[in-house]
Amino acid sequence: MTSNPAESVGAPRPLEGLVVVDASSTLPGAQVSQFLADCGAEVIMVEPPGGSTVRRLAGWPALLRGKKSITLDLRTDDGRDSLRGLLAGADVFVHTLRPGTAEGLGLTADRLAELYPRLVTAHITGWGSDSPWRDYKGWEGLVYAKTGAMWSKRQLTLRPGPAMVTAPYASWGASQAAIHGVLAALLEREESGLGQIVESDLVRGLGALEVYNWFYELVLHRYPGAFTPMDVAYDENGAPQAYLIYALLIAATEDGTWMQFAQTAPRLMQAWLAELGLAGELADEKWAGFPALPTAELREEWWTMMLERVKARTFDEWQETFERNKDVSAEIFRTPEDSLTHPQTVFEKRVHVLDQPGVGPVRQTSTLVHTNTGPVSELRPAPAVGADDEFLGALIQAAAARRATADPAGHAEPGRPLDGITVLEFGVMFAGPYGTTVLTDLGARVIHVETIDGDGIRSLVAFPEAGGAKVMQGKESLAVDITSPEGLAIVHRLVPTVDLVVQCFRGDAAERLGIGEATLKGINQDLVYLNAPGYGTTGPYAARPAYAPSIDAAAGLSATDGGGVHPPADLAETKLRAASLHAAGAVNCAQADGIAALAVGTGLLLGLYAKRRGIDLPGLTTTMLGSAQQSMMVVNTMYDGRPETMSVDEEFYGLHALYRLYPAADGWVFLAAPYEHEWAALVAALAPYADLGADERFASHELRRANDDALIEVLADVFARRGKIDWEKELTAQDVGCVEAVEENLEWAMQSDEFYNAGYSVTAVSPIFDEHRRLAPITRFSRSQTKADAGCTLGQHTTAILQSLGYDEAAIADLAERSVVGV
Template sequence: MTSLQPNQTAESGPLSGLVVVDASSTLPGAQVSQFLADCGAEVIMVEPPGGSMVRQMPGWPALLRGKKSVTLDLRTDEGRDRLRALLVGADVFVHTLRPTTAERIGLTADALSEKYPRLVTAHITGWGSDSPWRDYKGWEGLVYAKTGAMWSKRQLTLRPGPAMVTAPYASWGASQAAVHGVLAALLDREVSGRGQVVESDLVRGLGALEVYNWFYELVLHRYPGAFTPMDVAYDENGVPQAYLIYALLIAATKDGTWMQFAQTAPRLMQAWLIELGLAPELADKKWEGFPMLPTAELREEWWTKMLERVQDRTFEEWQATFERNPDVSAEIFRSPEGSFEHPQTVFEKRVEVIDQPGLGPVTQASTLVHTDAGPLSKIRPAPAAGADDEFLDTLITAASAKRATAPAGDAGAGLPLYGVTILEFGSMFAGPYGTAVLTDLGARVIHVEPLEGDGIRSLVAFPEAGGAKVMQGKESLAVDVSSAEGLAIIHALVTDVDLVVQCFRGDSAARLGVGEAELKALNPNLVYLNAPGYGTTGPYAARPAYAPSIDAAAGISATDGGGVEAPADMREAKLRAATLHAAGAVNCAQADGIAALGVGTGLLLGLYAKRRGVEMPGMTTTMLASAQQSMIALNTQYDGRPNIDHVDTEFYGLHALYRLYRAADGWVFLAAPYEHEWAALVTALAPYVDLASDERFADQNGRRANDAQLVEVLSHVFGRRGKLDWESELTAQNVGCVEVAEENMEWKMQSDEFFDAGYAVEAVSPIFDEHRRLAPITRFSRSQTKADAGCTLGQHTTAILQSVGYDEAAIADLVERSIVGV
């Protein structure tokens, strides 16, 4: 058994020996092979002449790190033949071709299975291979528009209509879903001897990041009139109407530093009001019912008081406050690059500076998962395009020598994680949803929760609506772990589980008796993952982690919110606060979901490494590190880095060719930013405007210099027809353009349109009966998936206790003494 030891850099990594061929050209594909390279796999990147499109991304040195690069023109027979020769000896193949292109060049699941029976292929698309939109361009903006994400985040701006969403949420979701599929398929291959194709797409990847509004929307539409909906935090005048605005206050200091507070518990809110000097004012009957104030005038008046009190102190003075008063804390709104200066990030050494030939020092995020030994492998620079062309024949020869055949007979088509049991200690979403997605792949997950229930269950007024998504497919064990008898139940259970994940702050797990050392003493074969908000040790380890705080700390809010400049006056402070709230606290896409998928990845990596004889003590992934990893295309830093496009002040888009436009009956989103896409757009719009002869737009430099004029021209054109007319006409001509849904994403994805397209499936819940839930985010050509509903508190306590030897009398006694709940 190989073990990564403390104070020892892992030179090879847990996936050493695996050969990966990466022919992808988009961000999620690059993120998949980056993760595999970070874990020690040998990644051979297949680039077209002139280099991959990934090299046009600012973060390319980090995305391509540690890989080899060969040049193959897959438009030619020779290029495709040489790719096929490489695949003979590969373990994993990653590509992002649109489905029709993959079919045309013979990369279907059947063809790959026949020619390379042990190959695991990750196929990542924008819309999925069997969707009615399968051949649409895979730009994230198009997915955000059509799914309703731009509507969910409409309060990024106070103007009417949808708002541009900028952060690469969907790419992260699709990449992690693909990684889950690759690792699960490799685990299956250990048993069956056969590979298969795993699929992920941006739509399902984005849907995975949503926390609880799916069931909030379900309740609102199933029981109209029973509840008063409040799907936006601010009214049409920008005044708070959600009481959480006070607990999650966003405010600027005297010297213009924006901070995200998170005083969500009652005692923390009380401490917060005392610190601000506002607690005595609540004795005035005027504020009766706080924080549920009845009028917009009162809500704005109290909001103004809080903003002014924060603004009374400088950032340094607030830092001294946090040191003095541990019940009050805040995160700075950092840029993606500035997130690397976070004290916890610095403490954990999760940033590395790599000398990149031709560029110099490149500052970039470390590996997603760390162990007691630190990063999973030694990070190496990215290759130049075609750097390994001279070794291509050698690589092909090595691949041919490695050729392997699958065993005779048919391989099973069961659930890839069938027989795997996970014991989970965690609450809310960031950790627990990472195991929920693994139940779709067949894992058994026992969710350990207190007798009063996981707090996420009560986040929405309707019973269980808050926790329905995170509990999907799980078994609930309600037990008081802090009691000796409750801990004994856990210790009895752990002898028969494969994986444990804990999401507590700091060293809480060890103090409760469920730390790695304690549980591995009972089950040496256990794989243990720490998944806290910040870390198990370090300056922020004991702090609670909330999604808005992590979004602020990692630079996600600054990216989606268009920056964090100091406000000029109180009016601007209020407008920017509303924008930053929409950027970081609207839960259709934020750090909770980002971190959850990283947890799923960490668990599968640990399990596969264990099966390969590699131990990874102290395996840890955190909310903050996952959020930073999701931003790797934007937070990588070096001299001469290309400019990063930022959203305009009204949140229409990045520029004229990646932007929202009004149609005759709503909105469309146009995505044609690359030079090679201009000709198709010109041809498609020729019946309406002569762009070809307009010298202002003759080349990319001219289009950028005259961006405002191009916006004006295109605005006039798009306003002449309906949104679905434009979608139909332009997509038929290979131009990226879709209607913008004017419904919240969580409801839009439950609609008949998305259900019929396969993005939602039916499940049966003890609370919601038959309902629609998000479809499994990873799909397999041979293995199966399932889509179960959530469970109620303590629903499985009796059965679980019986499985470890407790009889009816003993269970009744434990219930009577409030040791367990059923």
């Protein structure tokens, strides 16, 4: 049985009728087909005998829900023939084979186009098909190490060196990029009649999640000495050096509950200090310049006072405080599992319990996208391995019939898949707006509506436009005061010319501003309208501001990356854990803002594709909290007998001896060889340095786990003998997962010559930064094109947009003089 709300049964299924064949064996591939199945597609999962490796993941019942299961041995002719039979009538094929393996099986663009001209293939890899590292193992930890993410998050621990990153950020980025590509290619197929290969990878997917440090790093390196860099929040002794620590205070209550405060606006900070009884302290000259205090001693003293004031109350007392003082709020640091009890999650029915045969009740997140009726479709349990083997022949016959009745493949010039699509965007900062930025790379025109003073993200970095440069890429800026009648009239005149609208405001703010769904659809009934708030448009948290650190805490991302949220023993431990949790949830390279942004792109494309099929999705909604919880499905799915989720060790080296950071002679390497079948290759590769195969302590998987400390000691001695690049070259040549752990922040590493030459970043020309490097488009196509534009300045396109609406020069000048528009 299911706890799905009755009203969701019978809701529109936007992908009904699509047939998807999923032969993937990794998390991002499973996430792609899970989304497609959730939206109504028929997903036929092709598993090897014994089952997919996805079933080893704790979240498998949710990741595989709603699919069919066919077992095929693709190493045999019969298995490959059956796969070809299924693909003959499929709309989408998902796989995660390494590029060389895919090519060996004939899964190239040319061959697939010849055999299945209408098929859209999503190919998801660790490193991409045209990278010099294309044949490296695709473990997420390897990507985190090589891109610098482990260096960006080094303050997870106070020991020197990079730190293990645990949460599945890169898998989410790659899966969402693949979904964007699939939906865009299906839209393009409506015009051309042709399918194509869509590619995404963990590297670009991870790069999409960072917010604004890319251009911070660019400025620091382009103008050395012009700014004093501060890329870590705490100094080498663990004392705060970034003043945002006070606004984003992480503290524990008297009874040990960790809370993430977010008092970022001046008004909120003043209320926060008053609530703590510290506002009067600022009259003392000692604290002159607060929050930018000049010495480490003063910064730590103030920090200590705040921590002690929070600890003076219990969690229940703080809850009463939040009810009484609406200018003070905090999120609890929840585990991924506890996140599903969040009041807003419960209110929105974003947690369901399904009866999984052979397992029992399974608590899991609902669909990524919701509508007015709740989840976008009713959830169904995961299949047993080979549950549909008896229907293989019928499925192949159905595929042949579908192919026979399909429209003949057409011909098209290779344009961009979203050419001709216009998006009108109402949002600030990053979580919503970057979701449309990725669509500009696919050809969409995006009009970013911002205030006369500009989106606040533009001024987040102490260099003009550096904060907003990434989120403004490829967009047109319309600076207009929509709170004025004339400004609102301008927006309303734009609405008939656009296809998609996204609004990212809290609660019912869009309706109050006159840009709500009902109002705009009254002007243009063909609109696709997406709500993308932090928490929701209604509900107990709908009116609250949503900041990435708060959502990271609420969704369990911080607890996962930060090594847990146990009650601290004393003030010293409070300070140590606060620093770790800050690195887990507030470091820009990977957090909830980026996770939510990619979900916005997914929601818009789903709505557009459904609309093209005659399906309207009223109340279409993604939220920051819901998206973050969806990204954690692999660890927040709960049921009796669930496999234990491994945690990082106390010093943030890794999970165990075979998935871990090790010091090399000149830096660090990350080793990833956790599966039983990878042990033999590792033993052979390290044979010149250690006889692992002869050591009885390591003779089996179980013994290696039991003697993990001993294995770490042996491997640490081995890796210390050579340089990091030497190890990377030697071990990857023997198909062992091992890379250098780059000691540069991700945002700079990915625009370095090495990553630029590998294709992960590309050249763009900005009105502020001139020629520079930006992240390459995160989705690539075998036939369609993409583009990679730079950011825009405030109001850069206001005049042109107004002229297109019929405003003449005099009218525009008058509007500008009265501050209705900014030009």
